[in-house]
Amino acid sequence: MVSVAILGAAGGIGQPLSLLLKLNTNITKLHLYDIVNVPGVAADISHVATNSEVKSFLSDKQLAEAVTDIDLAIIPAGVPRKPGMTRDDLFKINAGIVKGLVEAIAENSPKAIIAVISNPVNSTVPIAAEVLKAKGVYDPKRLFGVTTLDVVRASRFVRDIRPEVDAATLRVPVIGGHSGTTIVPLLSLASAKLELSSKEIEELTHRIQFGGDEVVAAKNGAGSATLSMAYAGARFADSVIRAMKGETVVEPTFIPLAADPEGAKQIRELGAGQLDYFAVPVELGPQGVKAIVQLDGADKVTDFERKAVSVAAEALSTNINTGVNFAKSA
Ligand SMILES: NC(=O)C1=CN([C@@H]2O[C@H](COP(=O)(O)OP(=O)(O)OC[C@H]3O[C@@H](n4cnc5c(N)ncnc54)[C@H](O)[C@@H]3O)[C@@H](O)[C@H]2O)C=CC1
């Protein structure tokens, strides 16, 4: 029995994510929550011939019920970017949305695993942590910022210049955070030998860091990545659920490093320093984070990548503080 709630289920990400999770046979109960349009989305998806039960929850009045007896809550609620905006420009609106939703989860399913998609992830995850702490139910092993789209892009963009690579199986560790220069692909540690020139590395790194902008520009005011994000979110949710059921699964994700203080030492030495949050490859287990996976061959990390980590760490520090201060003062 696995119960999953999607909060923001009627949105651009929420709808395809709900559909993909309806196809996930490990899920028995799917709670779809939004402040608009969700009854239609749930009725539609509930006709798909898999065994899970789909329920709709509309508006604040049904929020508590939507997040009761939930194993995994996924949060894509909030506004997306328009051209010219950074993810940080979304903070004003999305910070309060995430805070309210996490409060409800803390009160009704205090042991749920929480996966935050809403941007800016670098700040919304710290907000979620502060809310959980204030409610006395914080477990750093159970809180995740979803950065799967960054690794998905890394694999796909490598294939664009190396057609012999299988995009579906290539793994490139992407560490740091989830916005612009806080996203740091470690191409030197890719699972296949890529033989990239310095120019290719610089261009690929930039493309992975700013991949979201390509979609924002192409959608031209109609939002940001939704379909590739739904794919990435469904993959992350599937990994979390398979780990709940005892499988060993590794996913890179933005986590509180307190989830595994011993395992965090390597990433701290690589440049995360004293930061409380960082995206790292994580071995998932039944309780969420089992361990931070040690980078294989960290000595191979290039000077270019080390510099990128230090740039990322500086911006991340500001983003994290913004989230923490908001949660403490709100
Ligand atoms: N982590 C990542 O890699 C990515 C994150 N995102 C972020 O995901 C978020 C959602 O993006 P889209 O689905 O494209 O936006 P959207 O505007 O299409 O959908 C957002 C949904 O959230 C709902 N919502 C608003 N306030 C709510 C509340 N208090 N409770 C429940 N639902 C609420 C809206 O009614 C809407 O249905 C944005 O912040 C976007 O930046 C987008 C792509 C990738």
Ligand SMILES: O=C([O-])CC(=O)C(=O)O
């Ligand atoms: O670019 C955006 O605003 C949405 C996002 O996080 C992404 O596509 O990676």
